[in-house]
Amino acid sequence: MMASWWLDEEIEVLRSDLPRGRFRGVLFDFDGTLSLIREGWPQVMIPMMVEKLRATGTAESDEQLHAAVEDFVMRLNGRQTIYQMIQLAEEIRKRGGTPKDPLEYKHEYHDRLMQRIRSRIEALESGKAAPHEWTVPESHALLESLRRRGLTLYLASGTDLKFVRQEAKLLGLSDYFEPHIYGALDDYQNFSKRMIVERILRENNLSGEELLGFGDGFVEIEEVRRAGGVAVAVASDEVARQGINQWKRRRLVDAGADIVIPEYRRHPRLLSWLFAEN
Numbered sequence: 001m002m003a004s005w006w007l008d009e010e011i012e013v014l015r016s017d018l019p020r021g022r023f024r025g026v027l028f029d030f031d032g033t034l035s036l037i038r039e040g041w042p043q044v045m046i047p048m049m050v051e052k053l054r055a056t057g058t059a060e061s062d063e064q065l066h067a068a069v070e071d072f073v074m075r076l077n078g079r080q081t082i083y084q085m086i087q088l089a090e091e092i093r094k095r096g097g098t099p100k101d102p103l104e105y106k107h108e109y110h111d112r113l114m115q116r117i118r119s120r121i122e123a124l125e126s127g128k129a130a131p132h133e134w135t136v137p138e139s140h141a142l143l144e145s146l147r148r149r150g151l152t153l154y155l156a157s158g159t160d161l162k163f164v165r166q167e168a169k170l171l172g173l174s175d176y177f178e179p180h181i182y183g184a185l186d187d188y189q190n191f192s193k194r195m196i197v198e199r200i201l202r203e204n205n206l207s208g209e210e211l212l213g214f215g216d217g218f219v220e221i222e223e224v225r226r227a228g229g230v231a232v233a234v235a236s237d238e239v240a241r242q243g244i245n246q247w248k249r250r251r252l253v254d255a256g257a258d259i260v261i262p263e264y265r266r267h268p269r270l271l272s273w274l275f276a277e278n
């Protein structure tokens, strides 16, 4: 593992030959990268899956099941939710059970998640909560800075497009991205972060080094790197909203992150360095 260095006390750089100053497009993931509305989703998804696997009569302990589920759920984080459910069905089959259609699991998961997050959405809708209360700290300021530099911003999420649109609007984020908002579709084979990255490069005549990406999931970090872009991992602690979540950081470094940050409080320093302004 190569040594990393610190641009300042919160910005860790992991690639020495990082191409700076040429970015024209910036790709953002949504949940955990900008939006905190769905904070805590793994605590809904993982126990639900452990329950389903437990029902197969497997001899594994709850701890073993939890570890196995957490591993594939987080590895697939960033892809559409349906892929996590397809894997669940596969895991049920491996243990001798007969799974339901993965889409049914996806709906059940969504119903359970809504119970956790409905009050957040309602508070935003009614104005009782302000957008900054449910976004990664300084998201709006970061997006504003990027827009001011003339970059085109793209939003791509593994969450269903209709929810991404609605939640981005509630958080006052839509204007930065429209019309470039992408999310999961029912015909899930027609959407992937790889397809989005390829499409952004092709339609805008961008080369890989002109793409900058921000994400907290394995998949987007991997895809931005694969395309030759620079990937900034946001290893935010979604509960404390300050500092690095070490577990996230490790996974994102494994995915190929070039830079790791906790949230966007240091965005002026990060951007002036990335855009080679000093």
Ligand SMILES: [Mg+2]
Pocket: 029, 030, 031, 032, 033, 078, 215, 216, 217
């Ligand atoms: Mg995410």
